[in-house]
Amino acid sequence: MNRNETNSSRGLEFVRRAAYYAIVGTSAHRLNTTRDARRARYTDPLCSGLHIREAGVSLSAPAAAFAITMSLAKNNKKASVNHRRSSSNKLSSPRDCKCEGSIMADVNKAGAGLSHLSLSSGENLFDAIRKTNATKCSAKAQEYFNTFDVDSDGYLNDREFDTLLKQLFCNKGQSYTLSKKQTTDIFKLIDENQDGKIDLKEFTECWHHWLKQILDPVTALVVVDVQNDFISGTMAICDCPAGQDGAAVVPCINKLLDTTRFDVVIYSADWHPENHISFIENVKDRKLHHTTKVSSENACKMDTVIFEGPPIVEQKLWPKHCVQGSWGSELHKDLKVVENAVFINKGTNPDIDSYSAFWDNNKLSQTGLINELTSRGITDVYVCGLAYDICVGATTAHSVEHGFRTVLIEDAARGVDVNDMKKTHDKLLRQGAALVNCDSVPGMVSADDRRPDLGYKAALNFAMARKLVKTESSQGGVKEKLSQDKKAAQTKAK
Incomplete structure (x- = not known):
C-alpha cells in the first residue's frame, strides 16, 4: 500500500469514527488530535482523499460530507x-x-x-x-x-x-x-x-x-494570491508566456464583492521565507536528485528540477517572490478587502512549495483553509485570482476533492501559459467543477440559478x-451488543 492509499484509508477511518462519536454524543473536535495527524502525515485526518462506491459512481467528498454526516448522525439518535x-x-x-x-x-x-x-x-x-x-x-x-x-x-x-x-x-x-x-x-x-x-x-x-x-447554499469566495509580485513585481503575470495582465482581475473581483453577498471572503497569499525551495536563486542550496534533467548550474526560470530531499520534491523554479514581509507579498493596493475577511498564508515551509490554498504540493501538510470552511458550514466555494493554471487551478481542484460544490470564476483569473490554462480548464471540468464568468455568480449565490x-x-x-x-450506526450497535454480552457473562461468573 502506497502513502496515498494509506492516507485514504486512515482518512476514511477518521470520518467513520467521527460519525460514530456523533451518534454517541462526543464532539468531533476531540478526534482531531496531533496524534491522529502525525499518524496520517497531514494536519487534519478528516481531509484525506477518500473514495467509496455508491450508485455506480465514485464518491470523494470527505470534508464537505462531514457536516452532513454529523447532522444525519444526530438525527438518527432521535425517533x-x-x-x-x-x-x-x-x-x-x-x-x-x-x-x-x-x-x-x-x-x-x-x-x-x-x-x-x-x-x-x-x-x-x-x-x-x-x-x-x-x-x-x-x-x-x-x-x-x-x-x-x-x-x-x-x-x-x-x-x-x-x-x-x-x-x-x-x-x-x-x-x-x-x-x-x-x-x-x-x-x-x-x-x-x-x-x-x-x-x-x-x-x-x-x-x-x-x-x-x-x-x-452557504458560500465562500476564495481570492487567490492577488499580490504585488504577481502583478507588477518579480513574477508579474504579464511577463509570462500568456502575456496576460494580472491587474485585470482586481476590478472583476471588486465588482463581485460589491454585488454579491458571500457568507465569507477568504484571501490567500504566498508567504515564502528567503530560503524557499521554489526560488531559482536557491537552486544550488539543495542537492538535486540523480534523475533530474538539468544541473543546478544550467537551471533557468520555469525549469523543473527534482531535489533529493527527503522527501524527494519535483519543483518548478521561479524568481524570488512574495518573501514574507516584503512589498511583493502584499495584496494589491486596489483590491477591495472586506470586513471580517479570513487570511490564509501558504508556502511557508522552506522545503516544499504550496500552489493550493488547501495543501502543500506533496499533501504533507495543509493550511487552515479547510477548517475555516467547514466550521462555517460552507457548501459552495467560488475561486478567483492568480494564476489560473497554477495556484487558482490547484485550489479549485482541491476544493472539488474535499467535496465542496466548486466554481471557478474564469474572467476573474489570469494565467501563465495558454496551453496549461486549457489543460487546467479541461481537467477541472472532468473533476466536476463549474466554470463560469462573473455575471453568473450573483444568481448562483442567491440560488436563483440552480x-x-x-x-x-x-x-x-x-x-x-x-x-x-449507516455504517457506524451498524458497527456501534454490534459493539454495544458485544459489551452487553460481556457484562452479562461477567455477572454470571460472579
Whole structure:
C-alpha cells in the first residue's frame, strides 16, 4: 500500500469514527488530535482523499460530507415522526415541524400565496423558498412531497422525480436539460433502499441535507494570491508566456464583492521565507536528485528540477517572490478587502512549495483553509485570482476533492501559459467543477440559478454522509451488543 492509499484509508477511518462519536454524543473536535495527524502525515485526518462506491459512481467528498454526516448522525439518535411512515403521510401537529422563530417566519413569508402548492400554476415552486431556510422545516418537506406525488400513492416514482428536477434545476424560469444518466444517478443516490421509488422518509432526509445545499447554499469566495509580485513585481503575470495582465482581475473581483453577498471572503497569499525551495536563486542550496534533467548550474526560470530531499520534491523554479514581509507579498493596493475577511498564508515551509490554498504540493501538510470552511458550514466555494493554471487551478481542484460544490470564476483569473490554462480548464471540468464568468455568480449565490452539475455534487455528498452514518450506526450497535454480552457473562461468573 502506497502513502496515498494509506492516507485514504486512515482518512476514511477518521470520518467513520467521527460519525460514530456523533451518534454517541462526543464532539468531533476531540478526534482531531496531533496524534491522529502525525499518524496520517497531514494536519487534519478528516481531509484525506477518500473514495467509496455508491450508485455506480465514485464518491470523494470527505470534508464537505462531514457536516452532513454529523447532522444525519444526530438525527438518527432521535425517533422522529418525520422519519416514520404513516398511512396518511401527514405530520401529527405543527410542533412536529423543526422550524421555529425567525426560520418559520421566513418560510411563511416566502410561501405567501403558495399555501396550496400546485404544479399546474405555472410558477416555479422552488423559487419561492430559496434562501429562506425552508429546508430546515419538515412540514415544508411533506408539503412539497405531497405536491410532487401526483398519483398520491405515497411515493415519488421516476417520472414524478423528473418533474421535481425540472423545477429544481432552473435559471430565470428556464429549466436546465438533464441527461437520462444524470436523472438516474441522482434518483439512485436519493433512493436509499434502492426499491425504485422515493418514500417520505427518504425525501425528508434529502430535503434537509441534499436540497439544503441547492436552495440554501452557504458560500465562500476564495481570492487567490492577488499580490504585488504577481502583478507588477518579480513574477508579474504579464511577463509570462500568456502575456496576460494580472491587474485585470482586481476590478472583476471588486465588482463581485460589491454585488454579491458571500457568507465569507477568504484571501490567500504566498508567504515564502528567503530560503524557499521554489526560488531559482536557491537552486544550488539543495542537492538535486540523480534523475533530474538539468544541473543546478544550467537551471533557468520555469525549469523543473527534482531535489533529493527527503522527501524527494519535483519543483518548478521561479524568481524570488512574495518573501514574507516584503512589498511583493502584499495584496494589491486596489483590491477591495472586506470586513471580517479570513487570511490564509501558504508556502511557508522552506522545503516544499504550496500552489493550493488547501495543501502543500506533496499533501504533507495543509493550511487552515479547510477548517475555516467547514466550521462555517460552507457548501459552495467560488475561486478567483492568480494564476489560473497554477495556484487558482490547484485550489479549485482541491476544493472539488474535499467535496465542496466548486466554481471557478474564469474572467476573474489570469494565467501563465495558454496551453496549461486549457489543460487546467479541461481537467477541472472532468473533476466536476463549474466554470463560469462573473455575471453568473450573483444568481448562483442567491440560488436563483440552480445548476444540475452542482446539484449532482450535492447528491454525492449526501449519499456519502448517509453511507458513513449507516455504517457506524451498524458497527456501534454490534459493539454495544458485544459489551452487553460481556457484562452479562461477567455477572454470571460472579
